Amino acid sequence: MNVATDSAAFANMTIILLAVCAWFFLTTAPKAVFLIAEGVGGLYVVSRTPEDQAWFRLAAAIVSIVAYLNNTFNFVLYIVTSSKFRKELSNLFSCGRNDKKYASSTSLPTSNMSVV
Numbered sequence: 001m002n003v004a005t006d007s008a009a010f011a012n013m014t015i016i017l018l019a020v021c022a023w024f025f026l027t028t029a030p031k032a033v034f035l036i037a038e039g040v041g042g043l044y045v046v047s048r049t050p051e052d053q054a055w056f057r058l059a060a061a062i063v064s065i066v067a068y069l070n071n072t073f074n075f076v077l078y079i080v081t082s083s084k085f086r087k088e089l090s091n092l093f094s095c096g097r098n099d100k101k102y103a104s105s106t107s108l109p110t111s112n113m114s115v116v
Contacts, residue, residue, distance in 0.1 A: 016081050020074060027070035030063045 048056070078085045 012081070016077070019077060019081075023073055023077070024070055027066050027073070031067040034060065034063045 079089070
């Protein structure tokens with residue numbers, strides 16, 4: 001490999017990692033803030049009205065869904081940005097049949113012996 005190819009691969013990996021870190025922060029920060037505010041400030045109080053409790057449960061569900069989106073987006077991000085990941089994922093689901101370099105090493109040797 002030459003220096004230009006190594007540099008491009010490094011830049012691509014850096015962009016992917018920065019995007020993953022930024023997405024992680026954006027999707028987990030609301031849940032963390034919500035949980036801290038709930039614990040410290042006692043957001044969920046039994047004496048609240050049923051409407052307030054419903055809004056609180058709705059907000060809790062929304063921040064949980066946003067936190068779950070982190071995992072979903074990571075998978076999509078890797079598929080979109082990494083050709084190596086796409087190739088390995090394709091090999092995984094095709095049990096290696098699409099990979100030419102493994103074709104010769106996975107074939108079984110044949111013999112002339114017959115089974116009686």
